[in-house]
Amino acid sequence: MRISKSLPSTARCLPFLLAGGRGARLFELTSAQCKPALSFGSGEGRIVDFILAAAERAQFESLFVATQYRPNDLCQHLNRHWAHGFAKGISVRDGEFLSPYGYRGTADALRCNITALDAYAPRDVMVLSGDHVLDIDLEQLLAHHRGHGLPVTVAATPVPLSQARGFGIFDLDADGEVFGFAEKPADPQPMQGDPERALASTGIYVFDWIWLKQVLREAPGRPTTRHDFGQDILPLALREAALSVYRLPDSRDGQSAYWRDVGSLDAYRRAQLDFAAEVPPVALPKTMQRAQTDCIDSIAEGTVFLPGSKIGRRCQIRGAIVGTGVRLPDGFRAGYDAEEDARFFRRTPEGTLLITAEMMDRRNAALRKTTARAPIHRVPRMTALTSLEG
Numbered sequence: 001m002r003i004s005k006s007l008p009s010t011a012r013c014l015p016f017l018l019a020g021g022r023g024a025r026l027f028e029l030t031s032a033q034c035k036p037a038l039s040f041g042s043g044e045g046r047i048v049d050f051i052l053a054a055a056e057r058a059q060f061e062s063l064f065v066a067t068q069y070r071p072n073d074l075c076q077h078l079n080r081h082w083a084h085g086f087a088k089g090i091s092v093r094d095g096e097f098l099s100p101y102g103y104r105g106t107a108d109a110l111r112c113n114i115t116a117l118d119a120y121a122p123r124d125v126m127v128l129s130g131d132h133v134l135d136i137d138l139e140q141l142l143a144h145h146r147g148h149g150l151p152v153t154v155a156a157t158p159v160p161l162s163q164a165r166g167f168g169i170f171d172l173d174a175d176g177e178v179f180g181f182a183e184k185p186a187d188p189q190p191m192q193g194d195p196e197r198a199l200a201s202t203g204i205y206v207f208d209w210i211w212l213k214q215v216l217r218e219a220p221g222r223p224t225t226r227h228d229f230g231q232d233i234l235p236l237a238l239r240e241a242a243l244s245v246y247r248l249p250d251s252r253d254g255q256s257a258y259w260r261d262v263g264s265l266d267a268y269r270r271a272q273l274d275f276a277a278e279v280p281p282v283a284l285p286k287t288m289q290r291a292q293t294d295c296i297d298s299i300a301e302g303t304v305f306l307p308g309s310k311i312g313r314r315c316q317i318r319g320a321i322v323g324t325g326v327r328l329p330d331g332f333r334a335g336y337d338a339e340e341d342a343r344f345f346r347r348t349p350e351g352t353l354l355i356t357a358e359m360m361d362r363r364n365a366a367l368r369k370t371t372a373r374a375p376i377h378r379v380p381r382m383t384a385l386t387s388l389e390g
Contacts, residue, residue, distance in 0.1 A: 009142065
């Protein structure tokens with residue numbers, strides 16, 4: 001007698017991971033690797049591990065990954081730590097090899113891969129973002145999408161109104177129905193009954209594949225297209241009354257779900273500090289450990305040390321990101337004098353200091369040159385004292 005194996009709830013849903021972003025606001029941190037592959041926590045953790053852990057928990061059998069900017073570190077990380085978690089494997093498609101222009105936007109990454117995606121015969125395609133730190137149940141998201149029966153579902157969560165200009169913002173009525181959406185609005189609308197927060201897209205979507213495929217094929221014929229989900233696809237879905245919003249559930253203590261866009265140095269540092277706490281805000285992926293730094297007799301306040309960095313004795317450092325391979329010498333001091341810090345390091349308007357190995361090399365060379373040019377004060381030769389005795 002053959003016993004049939006029940007299919008997971010995510011069967012016939014193909015996850016598509018967008019992992020090709022550079023992360024320009026992270027400056028030197030992403031000069032050699034894409035943003036999703038940037039270190040997070042200690043051990044071998046990367047930013048992308050949070051969404052990969054969620055996809056593995058949801059029992060997806062396959063994973064489709066779109067890469068573009070400096071993908072080597074990311075691909076090695078996927079092979080080393082995550083390939084065995086997807087029974088039918090991980091397929092990586094790099095934009096620079098598929099198109100003379102590369103992927104021109106988030107939606108274009110799927111358009112360029114329509115034929116490959118069709119081979120999986122998916123009912124739904126779930127678009128995931130590889131550069132956010134979050135806790136999400138992807139099975140619940142898919143259940144919401146299929147239960148509402150609309151072609152498009154977007155995962156959303158509240159953000160402070162002061163930060164809302166950087167996100168796609170939804171307007172919902174009292175019943176939770178979407179009646180408005182604006183991508184990175186200059187004047188974002190607050191949530192009903194909550195004037196201090198706005199409801200932001202997390203960049204995670206579920207699409208009916210037949211609907212999305214038709215929209216993507218028609219996109220090149222639209223003269224105003226930006227090949228982007230937030231700029232093109234979501235406004236179209238709203239006009240067609242095809243859009244549903246899934247709000248990430250609040251935590252047990254009533255706080256908003258943990259979701260952080262770590263696209264800036266300030267946000268990246270703050271999120272790292274969240275996970276350096278004794279109790280992290282969400283469970284750490286299997287690749288990651290709670291960040292710890294042995295400072296001996298040094299003071300490191302609000303500072304993140306990336307793997308491979310070292311701090312000497314009697315150092316004082318505040319509000320910094322110390323990059324991989326950096327060696328801070330004994331007595332080093334930074335984060336207390338904005339003008340002095342800016343001579344050698346990158347400093348954001350909010351006060352986060354980025355210190356890389358190259359910056360330390362320039363600083364050390366400048367200090368050596370200054371020392372070499374310092375004038376030498378010669379002490380006059382002492383003459384013998386004559387006797388005062390008569």
